[in-house]
Amino acid sequence: MDPITNPFSPGAGVYPPELVGREDVLRRAQLLIDRVRAGRPEKSILLTGLRGVGKTVLLSEVKRRAAEAGYHALMVEAPEQSGLVQNLTPQLRTLLLELDRGAAVNAQVRRALGALKAFASAVRVSYGGLNVNLDFDSEPGIADSGNLEADLADLFVAVSQAASARDSRVALLIDEMQYLSELELRSLTMAMHRLQQEGLPLVLVGAGLPTLPGLAGRARSYAERLFDYPSIGPLPIREAAQAVERPLQVAGVQIDAAALAEIFRLTQGYPYFLQEWAYQVWNRAHDSPIGLESVHAATPMVIQRLDEGFFRVRFDRLTRGERRYLRAMAELPGPERTTGRVAEILGFHVTSMGPTRAHLINKGMVFSPEHGLLEFTVPLFDDFMRRMMPTLTG
Ligand SMILES: Nc1ncnc2c1ncn2[C@@H]1O[C@H](COP(=O)(O)OP(=O)(O)O)[C@@H](O)[C@H]1O
Ligand SMILES: [Mg+2]
Structure with a gap:
């Protein structure tokens, strides 16, 4: 089928x-x-x-809906080497300047701009390397203590008050939250706590790996009263089929039940893989209805693309020791991936493997769903490891 009109969209965040x-x-x-708006x-x-x-x-969809509901919405990604604040400040500046436009000068908005400037310079002193052009006066006494916990809360209060003064609200979307440092998470939790106490209109929606609830809980014991952690998983068979079938229908193309079943078997319903498979199947297929043979024809290409992209980018960031550790994990079926068994396969004592495991967790490659157990953060990564390293010593 014509690759130009291919409706599928493999790609991070697409x-x-x-x-x-x-x-x-x-x-x-x-x-x-809606509740925060009310x-x-x-x-x-x-x-x-x-x-x-x-x-x-x-997160993008929530951002869109917030904007539709009259919010000023901004989305940031937590960088892997901590520095949320550096990413957030320029965007808050844009948001406040938007609030500052149009209608007559507003004291609350001016005050929030001052707080942002004070915050930025306090943060620059404490954490270094912040480059934002803040050509307005800073507001002494707000968000300038140099203590991130206190300052971020002050700043959020000032920003949400500014939005209120313009009859608006703020929505903050934070991606890759597992990369926040403990201090950043604690400060964010603290800030949300204060906003809730003061009834101020700022909505936070974040996203992260399954380690996130544990990290947030460790940062602040009352995190569980402030945050809900809906877990986003693979799509069940019916929805997975819809993800493929509906865009095809729109294009006037049908697909066999057998082809859909095979796509589900290969992707296990993971959205990223569904898009990759459907994309290649479309390019391979000659006519409607698309049959099983088109899925078979596309599969080697999909696996090659995943191996060179989605999986590969993560693999390339690993040391030899880390790769061997993951390869040993891939020897075991999911429920048997314990730290003890992995160490045993590698012929080491479990305590000596601690640092490798910790690095893999920090890099966001594995997480511990329960004590002693390990899981890959990337679905189907075990198959990939076996392809990359056919043997344990490979
Ligand atoms: N509900 C869904 N149905 C179908 N495809 C989806 C769905 N959610 C995401 N995708 C696709 O999955 C891929 C990964 O989405 P992304 O948001 O980057 O995942 P994550 O942030 O969890 O890694 C993208 O190609 C996107 O188009
Ligand atoms: Mg993502």
């Missing part, structure tokens, strides 16, 4: 032709948006799930 199977979590997010308190939402399940796409 909006799918059909956002299927996420109605519940979107309803939950809409409720948060001046009512509501828990923030932190989406958790493996790579490629569609978290970033959901």
